[in-house]
Amino acid sequence: MGEVTGQIVEVVLKALAGGVFVLAFAALAEMLTPKRLAGVFCAAPSVALASLIVTAGIAGVPDVLASARGMQIGAVGFTLYCLIAVPLLRRWGAWRGALAALAVWGVVVAIGHALAPQGLLGVRTTTVPGSPPGPAALDLAPPPARPS
Numbered sequence: 847m848g849e850v851t852g853q854i855v856e857v858v859l860k861a862l863a864g865g866v867f868v869l870a871f872a873a874l875a876e877m878l879t880p881k882r883l884a885g886v887f888c889a890a891p892s893v894a895l896a897s898l899i900v901t902a903g904i905a906g907v908p909d910v911l912a913s914a915r916g917m918q919i920g921a922v923g924f925t926l927y928c929l930i931a932v933p934l935l936r937r938w939g940a941w942r943g944a945l946a947a948l949a950v951w952g953v954v955v956a957i958g959h960a961l962a963p964q965g966l967l968g969v970r971t972t973t974v975p976g977s978p979p980g981p982a983a984l985d986l987a988p989p990p991a992r993p994s
Contacts (some may be wrong), residue, residue: 852904856900916959
């Protein structure tokens with residue numbers, strides 16, 4: 847299978863899996879009150895979970911770890927976006943307030959990626975010595991101790 851065809855298959859599988867999880871989380875959300883929380887359970891968790899499952903099946907654990915790290919950092923940035931957006935919208939209006947909150951999100955995400963190169967779980971992905979170039983192998987060993 848060609849690289850482009852593989853990418854198309856991956857996107858289609860993620861869309862199908864995401865749809866299934868959206869339906870499952872929507873059913874869960876129907877049982878919750880208040881209904882304004884329903885969107886929280888329908889969108890992000892279901893699509894993220896589906897994406898991670900398909901990525902695990904196609905690309906393996908190292909890509910799942912990288913995706914999960916990006917999701918964690920993005921979630922922190924989005925949380926700060928939500929907290930700061932309302933006051934900024936009230937103060938500067940819709941366009942300027944939303945753009946300023948988006949800039950805060952971008953800064954937080956950039957700092958998060960710069961400060962967490964090994965991932966928030968502390969798991970490093972490295973290439974196995976002597977292996978052909980390709981997907982990285984997991985290195986779960988602790989870092990070597992520094993001599994005193």
